Amino acid sequence: MIGVFDSGVGGMTVAKAIEDLCPQLPLIYFGDLARSPYGSKSSEVITTCCCRNIDFLIQQGATVVVIACNSAAATAAETLRRQYTLPIIDVVTATVEKAAMASTAGRIGIIGTRATIRSKIYEARLTTVRPACRIASQACPLLVPLVEEDWLGKQETKMILRRYLYPLHQHQIDTLILGCTHYPLLGDLIQARIGKKVRLVDSSAEAARHLKEFLDKNPEIGSNMTEHERQSRFFVSDSTGPVQRLADRIFGRPIYLEKVDV
Amino acid sequence: MIGVFDSGVGGMTVAKAIEDLCPQLPLIYFGDLARSPYGSKSSEVITTCCCRNIDFLIQQGATVVVIACNSAAATAAETLRRQYTLPIIDVVTATVEKAAMASTAGRIGIIGTRATIRSKIYEARLTTVRPACRIASQACPLLVPLVEEDWLGKQETKMILRRYLYPLHQHQIDTLILGCTHYPLLGDLIQARIGKKVRLVDSSAEAARHLKEFLDKNPEIGSNMTEHERQSRFFVSDSTGPVQRLADRIFGRPIYLEKVDV
Numbered sequence: 001m002i003g004v005f006d007s008g009v010g011g012m013t014v015a016k017a018i019e020d021l022c023p024q025l026p027l028i029y030f031g032d033l034a035r036s037p038y039g040s041k042s043s044e045v046i047t048t049c050c051c052r053n054i055d056f057l058i059q060q061g062a063t064v065v066v067i068a069c070n071s072a073a074a075t076a077a078e079t080l081r082r083q084y085t086l087p088i089i090d091v092v093t094a095t096v097e098k099a100a101m102a103s104t105a106g107r108i109g110i111i112g113t114r115a116t117i118r119s120k121i122y123e124a125r126l127t128t129v130r131p132a133c134r135i136a137s138q139a140c141p142l143l144v145p146l147v148e149e150d151w152l153g154k155q156e157t158k159m160i161l162r163r164y165l166y167p168l169h170q171h172q173i174d175t176l177i178l179g180c181t182h183y184p185l186l187g188d189l190i191q192a193r194i195g196k197k198v199r200l201v202d203s204s205a206e207a208a209r210h211l212k213e214f215l216d217k218n219p220e221i222g223s224n225m226t227e228h229e230r231q232s233r234f235f236v237s238d239s240t241g242p243v244q245r246l247a248d249r250i251f252g253r254p255i256y257l258e259k260v261d262v
Numbered sequence: 263m264i265g266v267f268d269s270g271v272g273g274m275t276v277a278k279a280i281e282d283l284c285p286q287l288p289l290i291y292f293g294d295l296a297r298s299p300y301g302s303k304s305s306e307v308i309t310t311c312c313c314r315n316i317d318f319l320i321q322q323g324a325t326v327v328v329i330a331c332n333s334a335a336a337t338a339a340e341t342l343r344r345q346y347t348l349p350i351i352d353v354v355t356a357t358v359e360k361a362a363m364a365s366t367a368g369r370i371g372i373i374g375t376r377a378t379i380r381s382k383i384y385e386a387r388l389t390t391v392r393p394a395c396r397i398a399s400q401a402c403p404l405l406v407p408l409v410e411e412d413w414l415g416k417q418e419t420k421m422i423l424r425r426y427l428y429p430l431h432q433h434q435i436d437t438l439i440l441g442c443t444h445y446p447l448l449g450d451l452i453q454a455r456i457g458k459k460v461r462l463v464d465s466s467a468e469a470a471r472h473l474k475e476f477l478d479k480n481p482e483i484g485s486n487m488t489e490h491e492r493q494s495r496f497f498v499s500d501s502t503g504p505v506q507r508l509a510d511r512i513f514g515r516p517i518y519l520e521k522v523d524v
Contacts, residue, residue: 034307035297040410045296045500114502145407148302156418156425163418238307240376 002211002222003062004029005053008036009243010144010182011068012234012250014091017208018066019232019251022215025222027232028060032262034237037144039113039180043075046115050076054084056235056262064221066211067091070179070203071115074122087214087221094210095177095203096125102199103175106133109168109198111190112179114139122177136171140164140180147182148242150249158189165193175199185250237262264473264484265290265324267315270298271505272406272444273330274496274512276353279470280328281494281513284477287484289494290322294524296499299406301375301442305337308377312338316346318497318524326483328473329353332374332441332465336381349476349483356472357439357465358387364461365437368395371430371460373452374441376401384439398433402426402442409444410504412511420451427455437461447512499524 004015008031015029030053032038038046050072054065066089067073067080073090081088099108099122110122117139126133142160151157168176176194178184181204191200215222234247236257247255266277270293277291292315294300300308312334316327328351329335329342335352343350361370372384379401388395404422413419430438438456440446443466453462477484496509498519509517 034303040502040504041296042500042502114504141411142404142407142413145404149403151404156421159418159421238304240302240304242302242376 001061002027002064002066003054003057003060004066004068005057006031006069006181007038007049007071008033008148009246009250010180012247013181013184013204014066014068014207016250017205018211021208021212025215026230028057028062029232029234030056030262031234031236033239033243037113038069038071039115039144040141041115043115043119046072047076047079050080051083052262054080056260058086060235062086064089064214066207068181068204068207070181071113074112074116074119089207089211089214091181091203091207092121092125094206095179095201096122096129098206099175099177099201100126100129100133102201103130103133105174106130107171107173107175108133108135109171109173109176110135110137110179111140111164111168111176111183112137113144114141116179122179134171136168136173138164138168143186144180144182147185148246150242150245152185152189158193161186161189161193165190169194173198175201177201177203179203233258235260263288263290263323264326264328265292265316265319265322266328266330267292267294267312267319268331268443269293269300269311269333270295270410271508271512272442274509275443275446275466276328276330276469278512279466280473283470283474288492290319290324291494291496292318292524293496293498295501295505299375300331300333301377301406302403303377305377305381308334309338309341312342313345314524316342318522320348322497324348326351326476328469330443330466330469332443333377336374336378336383351469351473351476353443353465353469354383354387356468357441357463358384358391360468361437361439361463362388362391362395364463365392365395367436368392369433369435369437370395370397371433371435371438372397372399372441373402373426373430373438373445374399375406376403378441384441396433398430398435400426400430405448406442406444409447410508412504412507414447414451420455423448423451423455427452431456435460437463439463439465441465495520497522
């Protein structure tokens with residue numbers, strides 16, 4: 001089984017992208033809503049949470065894990081790979097590959113949570129793959145609460161986006177990494193404010209693509225599922241109304257969230 | 263010792279109000295930043311967190327506990343009082359008393375997190391104390407992130423406040439309860455938008471006043487402290503730059519935050 005986790009429901013944009021790309025593949029999703037958001041927390045705390053999440057997914061039968069949270073991937077993925085033997089796919093690695101290839105002039109912008117931007121992981125990885133590129137990054141800590149409040153169409157959201165994107169616009173970026181799995185929900189608004197010529201790289205879609213490549217190379221992993229397992233399940237460590245609505249919206253259908261203590 | 267806890271640093275406005283009112287009284291503060299915010303979480307999860315927080319404060323020598331978080335007080339205080347024998351002071355009880363007395367026409371507004379507003383505790387308590395009053399409440403989930411981002415003076419914050427306060431303005435309230443310990447930092451902005459005639463009731467100041475009354479009636483509690491204990495200490499379950507800055511700002515001096523695993 002494929003295990004996918006995030007601090008909350010943002011990672012469901014990754015789960016949905018996986019579903020679109022590999023419709024036959026059932027998932028076990030875990031959203032750590034009792035401890036969300038991760039983006040404002042320290043790497044230490046995020047790493048502790050990730051270990052708990054992976055232990056839970058393994059317990060539920062996961063044999064591959066997708067870290068569907070940029071804050072977790074940026075701060076904890078390396079530690080987690082040393083600690084666990086199962087394959088770990090993460091949103092950052094896939095996204096870096098794509099952005100480095102997509103950028104025409106090598107001027108790449110990154111937006112993400114404080115934890116992701118503070119880690120400087122995108123800068124480090126991008127300059128390894130494409131040493132001559134110039135990178136500008138911007139923490140956008142208010143975007144996750146705005147998405148979770150469903151304030152997508154509101155004037156304040158547009159103003160806040162403009163404020164966050166302005167420095168990147170000044171850097172004349174040609175490619176922008178949406179370095180948080182909540183941000184695909186703001187894709188159109190971001191595109192309208194950063195300009196049509198800037199190519200957006202969506203970390204959720206890239207993580208799904210990366211998983212698919214991995215499974216194509218390792219077909220045994222997707223094939224040994226029992227009948228019982230052939231259905232996606234969505235677990236959360238806490239559940240409230242707004243979260244349920246966001247989950248339903250991401251998938252475009254009612255999603256049953258099973259509450260568990262982790 | 264007096265133990266004070268909150269989901270994060272908002273409760274430090276209560277700790278500061280206690281310091282102003284009882285300068286000789288050392289505190290043990292605990293901010294549960296590894297799990298913050300509480301305001302978007304369910305009562306179950308909030309209650310579990312509160313038990314851990316109180317156990318930690320007792321371990322550190324607390325003999326009275328102040329719940330300096332409206333979301334926690336609103337959803338968990340009654341359960342906690344059944345579970346613990348030590349006295350528990352909470353922000354809600356003190357605030358209700360004051361608001362019921364302060365209101366001239368009995369038209370009272372309440373702003374708070376989703377958890378606080380969903381609990382309807384202010385409505386229930388107010389109508390017990392003052393049955394004829396008319397109450398209007400409004401969840402303001404974006405205010406905590408805006409305060410934590412230090413966006414107090416920004417245009418977007420003013421617009422968002424106006425949007426949240428508009429329905430209360432329509433209800434012609436004469437008194438407004440600031441039902442979250444982050445909100446005193448927005449006091450002037452709120453007053454300017456709701457109108458000068460509306461009396462603001464600050465739950466942080468009221469909790470401090472309530473504690474002082476309790477200690478005046480029970481002088482033995484404040485008096486049996488050892489020399490070692492005669493200094494306030496601030497513990498947090500996680501620490502990051504913005505949190506440190508907010509703590510220093512609330513107290514107007516550098517605050518040493520001790521990180522602990524709880």
